[in-house]
Amino acid sequence: MAQIVTILNFKGGVGKTTVSVELSTALARFYDKKILLVDLDPQASATFYVMEQEHWAHWKSTNGSTSDLFEQRLHFSLSKAIVHDVIKGNAPVFGFDLLPSNPDLVDVDLRLADFVGYTVLQRYFEQISAEYDYIICDCPPNFNPVTKNALWASDAYVIPTIPDFLSTYGIGLLQRSVQKLFAPIKHSKLFTGPLLGGILLTRVKATNLHKHYCNLVRQDYPGEVFNQMISDSITVAAAIEDRTPISALNPAKGHAQDLQYQFQIMAGEFINRIQQLQAQKLAESHPQ
Template identity: 35%
Template structure:
């Protein structure tokens, strides 16, 4: 069964999506894993990075996004979510890449989130709003080695759907005061959630992003993070780089993963991050 790893930070713009997409691509391209990326963020950044704006608009128009899944949960009499049509196979703008699939997001998730939050929760409700995603991926979870989840910068009910099926989570963070401030809260909150649900969700570690080598603040905070007790800081450090920002543009075409992420050492950083995760789960 797939290992499920969401990417979480309550701070916006800390490279959650970039980390999730790059990690999904490296696992598929360099480590030959079968990977599914689930985009739970209504901003649809991971979706547009992997299939482009035009294809996303078409899917959204036809209701083939995760918004349909959550809408259906609100109105179970009407069947809206069609897994086969929503699941996008062999995505990414790297032409040689195979085995990366996507469940795309939609801007419509913003409104749905507010309504879902008012649904009753708890183990005695058959349509528990925290289990919607878990039920939906049941038919396909054996098809993948890894399922990565791009979460919005909050701990709302849609993010909890991702955590419900998680084995471990990663926290991307810029090593500055505001991007790291919320980390202890996230760790505590997820621990509380996993205790309540009686499941185990491991804090896999902090991924340092947008690191500026010439910044004293970045160096000091990185030092503090490394000395801190939990969670562990991954060895891979992602430096601030123009190439990464360019990689967000789907209209650029690449033939290999290396070509897309190589510049400024991001290629190695992604490979090492993937290695650490594979080692953790596959020994």
């Protein structure tokens, strides 16, 4: 059964999509994991990180995308909508599948605002969970019904944040929002909602200000922060331009090599963190 993990921050531009795509690529390439990345943002940034626009345009109209899933159209088939080995054309990475997004997802949100159930995604994931090690959900920068669907389906959530005031300020609010969402089922033995899989410092610059906020976050959330940080690097923009994640480059050179190494180490830490949460959940559901 797959471990389902939501990449979450209500703040925009903190690196959620970059982390989702690079983590998925690194898990597939360096750790032989089978990954499904689910693009839940109408901006479709994760989709365009790895898919050419023409390929995507054809795919969404013939095979479907996340907006069709939420519309729950009768003809929607999840297995048909998944793009298998989405980046193998650009680089030899296997085991990374994508469920692409579509700007129409924004209408789904507006129209279904309070009516969409939070279990739509969970029910679809049950169909394919056995095929994957991890299902990673890249969310929009808000707490809309689509984001809530992702959380409802998830075992854990990871918070990427830039080490600055505005980006880190929301971490507490975000945790409280997740707790509130699951408050009605808090005492259920079967399911208590997703656990915090970790806070990941991203776009880190070698400035005193960033150093200060990195220390502050580690102090405020002891044990919850990934040891590995992700540096701010222009190679990210180049990767998106080429539709080839940094974690897929072979060989990676210069700054890209440094960043690829960071993503690789972070992905290894991710595996360990999620494993620990799994063990913790198991122990809680079967107390001695």
